[in-house]
Amino acid sequence: MKTVTIIGSGNVAYHLYKAFSLAENILIQQVVARNKSALETFVSPDKLCTNFEEVVDSDFIIIAVSDNAVEKIAGLLKNFKGIIVHTSGATSLGVLNKHENHGVFYPLQTFSKSREVVFQDIPICIEANTKHNHLELNELACTISGNVQRVNSSQRRQLHMAAVFANNFSNHLFYLGGKICAENQLSFSILKPLIKETVDKLEVLSPYEAQTGPAKRNDQNTLEAHLSILESDLHKDIYTLLSQSLQETYGKKL
């Protein structure tokens, strides 16, 4: 049996709490955050802690707070023997190096509290300060995921940025597509089969092979027609730059 302390009350803390609660041979000892009402929505009362002076040592102390608070929170944990990890894609391993045992436990996923996720497929990117701690973290990650990968700090920073392109920005494009629909008395649901196929295609084709559309085929008439009906200058600029990037990718000139 391994023990875990989770620090944080946000989306990642919530989903890790859910996942480790169901994992075999894992005991969550505490979930710690200053925001009691946020903790109360998901943590059982006996594990809830709002006082950082009362944080207990565990085999693993998982700091799942916003990136800019990681170092400060870690600084509150004096003389802990457990492996102290953060869950941030954008933060290096080094911010924890005042601690004897430390590492990174970065689940590569988009988390919202209102949406349950299945951890089994989620890549958990781990990094540790010693080989022994790496093995320990690997074992911990394997209790909730079948997709554990060793990723160093430099790779993880790049991977986090890749995830911003692949998830944050693509979701925003779905939003912009839906906005255009709504402004024209069409339901967002009309785009859903297209969006679903966009992703389903990636089971058999690379994004390079799956690409279709006017920019790829260098259809200037359609590109100009779209730019003429887009109302927002910002959206025009986004349309132009993404079309330009597509044309570069497929060796076409604007």
Added chain:
Amino acid sequence: MKTVTIIGSGNVAYHLYKAFSLAENILIQQVVARNKSALETFVSPDKLCTNFEEVVDSDFIIIAVSDNAVEKIAGLLKNFKGIIVHTSGATSLGVLNKHENHGVFYPLQTFSKSREVVFQDIPICIEANTKHNHLELNELACTISGNVQRVNSSQRRQLHMAAVFANNFSNHLFYLGGKICAENQLSFSILKPLIKETVDKLEVLSPYEAQTGPAKRNDQNTLEAHLSILESDLHKDIYTLLSQSLQETYGKKL
């Protein structure tokens, strides 16, 4: 039994041929294109036609060619009684108005020849010059899809642009995410569970609700860190504009 003539040899013609070949009470009489070798890859020899003077009239003549060729191809069809339709999102109904019976039959999907699609869920957006022709087109569309919608030319033009955002551009962002992975000795497959969840989330959340990431939470440190490691100026500009659009959407200031 209704008869169909398909003009074209590209992705849309190919997939419509496949779908109508399996539809009940539909007989494809001909598939017509100048490019014989393209037709030979999917059309049975008895239906193949490469001479536009030999095009037969059918209940429906579907012009599935590139947008800028629609009008010219339609001009070759003199005194046809069937309903002549095009399949273009970006082209108005009006380009066919020299023909007694005409309409639009726009399947809203991304088509690649190497990827089979299930038409049942694909929205078919139809428009016609008369009520009778609308009913006929509706009946035709229902033989292959359970999602037939009446969409006028102005709406369709906007919908086509929305589809460019939701599919073409988001797929390109998947490509850019994969490129960043490849440049850092990581496989594109590490992003796939994230990409899948990005779309699966839309079953229960709107894109507005599903959004996560540094731009939404106005995390300037991460935005600046990402911009500092992006190498291409074009990709930096794309990152900046999409972050700006996200911040506007969530009421944050850059």
